[in-house]
Amino acid sequence: MSIGKMQKYKEMMQQHVLRPYLPETHWLTRRRTLKMLRSYSSIFIKPDKGSGGSGIIRAKRKGERYEVRCNQERKYVRAQSIYEVIKFFRKPSQRYLVQRGLRLAKYKGAIFDVRIYMQKPESEWMISGKVARVASPRKFVTNFQKGGHAASLREVLSTLFPNSGNKVNSRLERIEQLSYIIAKTLDKQHSLRELGVDLAIEKNGRIWIIEANSKPGHMLFTQLSDKSELNTILENKHLIYSSGSELP
Structure with a gap:
């Protein structure tokens, strides 16, 4: 059964750490x-x-x-x-x-956001993949189904913060921290094993939580030249769904 956006929003709002990041x-x-x-x-x-x-x-x-x-x-x-x-x-x-609405930062002239692929193959959550979702020209959504394409998250952040490795690293660290908190928060209510955390970065560098998808797709990661994250996602899917659950 799918979990509505409003229900997830209200559950995340209960966490004081997440509250400032929720539009x-x-x-x-x-x-x-x-x-x-x-x-x-x-x-x-x-x-x-x-x-x-x-x-x-x-x-x-x-x-x-x-x-x-x-x-x-x-x-x-x-x-x-x-x-x-x-x-x-x-x-x-x-x-x-x-x-x-948020003023999303751009990469090569198109808006982008961030997808963090969270999985719990055993008892602990882990980040299996991190990617930037770049919108098609003149589109206002970044989703893969709407023509969005993948780009290396570090590369995209490096163009947003040129000559500032510290800012890139601090954003990556904060994105990872938020993703773990979101996964653990929603898992308490819904016993999840996978979660796609979508975050926005505004032009000024501020991070926002857009959505947490309880049935994330992994096709975006097939577009990355480095297949290591895709392989991790697929290996974890096998561990998660071979226990009896149906593979989405």
Whole structure:
């Protein structure tokens, strides 16, 4: 059974260490949407149980109007009409949440975020893979299913912090610390063995927690020239699912 984004968000919010890294998130309502648009230049509307970047809607301020975009379709409206456009794009059978938009850093002109592949092949969590997910040109999501591609995380961070190995190392260290805390926090409630932790890095270097996917895909790691992390993931999958669970 899939775990909704809001449930995971609330569980992570209980951890005071994680709280500063979680962007403001609420159930979608007209009142909340308009209030968040007054606070932030962009917001994201996401299906609570969606995956792969499917169905995500972005509302972004463009002068006196807002661009509301879902996939390649976009509409330009004033603030008071945004909620009607969101209702047009969303699926009525799904529940949605609204989240603060982030100013993602870019790599070679495209936005990127971070995927940390966590696994628990035995009794302890481990990081099996770290990768940067780079969006396709003109896309606002980085997911592999939406054309996102893999890049070496250290290489990407090195372009974000040129001539500063200390900043690169400190971000990597913090990303790893947060990923372990997230895995242990959600594992207490749901007895997980795998987790895909997605983190954002803004242009100023600030780290945010985007999502923790309880059924992560590993195809992104097939794109890396170094196959060591992919091999680790697959070896751990064999250990995890040979015990009787079904391989996803």
